[in-house]
Amino acid sequence: MAHPAPGPLTGARVLVTGGAGFIGTAVRDTLLRAGAHPTLLDDLSAYDPAVFTLLGTGRSDPHLVFGDVGDETLVRHLVADADYVIHAAAHSTVQGCLADPKTAFRSNMAGTDTLVRAVADTPGVRRLVLLSTAQVYGHGGPDADATRPRLFTETQPHQPLNPYASSKAWAEQHTRQLLQAAGRDVAVLRPFSVYGPGQVPKPGAASWVVAQFAMYAVLGQELLLNGGGVQVRDFLFRDDAAEAIVRALTAPGAAGQTLNLGTGVQTSVRDVADQVVAHFPGTRIRVAPPAAGDPLGGRADTTLMHAALDWAPAVTVADGIARYVEWVTATPQAVPEWMRAETSASRLAAWSGSAPARS
Incomplete structure (x- = not known):
């Protein structure tokens, strides 16, 4: 061999x-x-x-x-x-x-x-x-x-x-x-914005939106979109x-x-929510007030990365979300207790006041 x-x-x-x-x-x-x-x-x-x-x-x-x-x-x-x-x-x-x-x-x-x-x-x-x-x-x-x-x-x-x-x-x-x-x-x-199987959200880490949405969907909770989910991220x-x-x-x-x-591709938070819902039919999406300091975001210029590393990312956002959903569905114990204890009302209340810039 x-x-x-x-x-x-x-x-x-x-x-x-x-x-x-x-x-x-x-x-x-x-x-x-x-x-x-x-x-x-x-x-x-x-x-x-x-x-x-x-x-x-x-x-x-x-x-x-x-x-x-x-x-x-x-x-x-x-x-x-x-x-x-x-x-x-x-x-x-x-x-x-x-x-x-x-x-x-x-x-x-x-x-x-x-x-x-x-x-x-x-x-x-x-x-x-x-x-x-x-x-x-x-x-x-x-x-x-x-x-x-x-x-x-x-x-x-x-x-x-x-x-x-x-x-x-x-x-x-x-x-x-x-x-x-x-x-x-x-x-x-x-x-x-790095994501994928094994990612377990921490309180306040709002950029980990793939993990959060998938876990809320597993719990049967609503997916709340601050400002309607118009923010964009470059998910790697x-x-x-x-x-x-x-x-x-x-x-x-x-x-x-x-x-x-990064990938050089921008994906809106709303699009992430829609893709998660496709795996969990019946999950409700709800527009929530904007979070203070949450940037609109953007994407990486990957020109230097491609040239320096002679490489490009292989996993699309759709495939990556599917892999995460498969992982969290098979590993429900990964959902942290603080997420299990939340409700839509408690999450909305946490956003009602002034909040720091989110990660």
């Missing part, structure tokens, strides 16, 4: 911070298929243990090192044994950063500094891939037309609207400054996101680059 030819990551040691998360576990699986040896650094604070079990990780994961990205001694030990580093660790929702800014600072900024200084001092690391976010674009700039969806390009200035986005904008600049001064290679990736399937992140480790064209990760 013929064996596949070795790829660029065959035998490579790859450290993935935040590796037990929704994206990190997909990156782990992609690295394993590529013949790499992943090490996941995670303190397992992002979810309840049951969610990590759904993601196929936890304390028993042989690839996991339980620890904090801010633990300098541990981080330097792990970086010293790595050929590549993917930095995905973050306090990763807008609401979470607003509710607990101290933890957000420690994870998103102090933790990033700890890791980047370790990489700067380790000549054996061939490249650091930093996961930023499309939220650094905000509404798209002070001259943006708030009534029209935007095309977000990597060269436009940062306009973060919340502490989470601000911390990522800072992480981009800090990482570049330290690693360029040390002569290390870095690629910065800005994922758009989890497996495609992981493939792009892993390619960015070794792609020559990614060296020193900042790249959007």
